Amino acid sequence: xxxxxxxxxxxxxxxxxxxxxxxxxxxxxxxxxxxxxxxxxxxxxxxxxxxxxxxxxxxxxxxxxxxxxxxxxxxxxxxxxxxxxxxxxxxxxxxxxxxxxxxxxxxxxxxxxxxxxxxxxxxxxxxxxxx
Numbered sequence: 001x002x003x004x005x006x007x008x009x010x011x012x013x014x015x016x017x018x019x020x021x022x023x024x025x026x027x028x029x030x031x032x033x034x035x036x037x038x039x040x041x042x043x044x045x046x047x048x049x050x051x052x053x054x055x056x057x058x059x060x061x062x063x064x065x066x067x068x069x070x071x072x073x074x075x076x077x078x079x080x081x082x083x084x085x086x087x088x089x090x091x092x093x094x095x096x097x098x099x100x101x102x103x104x105x106x107x108x109x110x111x112x113x114x115x116x117x118x119x120x121x122x123x124x125x126x127x128x129x130x131x
Contacts, residue, residue: 009067011036011060014043015115024064031070031127033061035081037119050087050120054080054094057123062098065127073102074127080108081122091121 008022016023024033038046038053039060046056062072078099080091088108095106104125114122 007068009064011039011064012041012043013037013039023060024068026068026070026129029129031065031068031074031129033064033125033127035122035124036060036064037114037116037122045116045118049090050082050084051090051094053119054091054121054123055097057121058094058098061123061125065125070127070129072098074129075099075102075104075125076128077104077126078106079124080106081111081114081124082108083111083113083120085110087120 005027007026009024010016011023013023015021021034023036024031036057038056040046040056046053062075065071065074078095080095082088082091091108099106114120
């Protein structure tokens with residue numbers, strides 16, 4: 001498949017241009033969403049606890065999927081990276097609000113740290129559009 005068969009979307013992350021990545025890429029019916037941190041439209045970090053940050057991550061993820069012709073219902077996999085296992089229930093609640101009816105496969109892991117020290121969570125997603 002050639003590069004012209006790919007669709008990409010960007011977000012307001014200050015890292016996309018400097019690191020050289022897209023928020024999401026669609027190839028055929030598959031949409032892959034990059035690790036999404038709690039970044040506001042102005043590039044600042046989302047205030048609040050892990051649950052509030054996860055809500056922001058999911059909002060950015062679903063917006064990217066929608067920009068590429070998908071929907072939250074098309075999500076088949078999520079990966080949640082936490083800096084503290086104590087945040088698992090809070091991040092899980094946010095996940096449930098977005099995907100309780102979808103029930104994608106999901107992985108939640110604890111990592112040593114994320115790019116900005118105020119971030120408590122970063123999330124990836126994959127969707128399969130079945131129009």
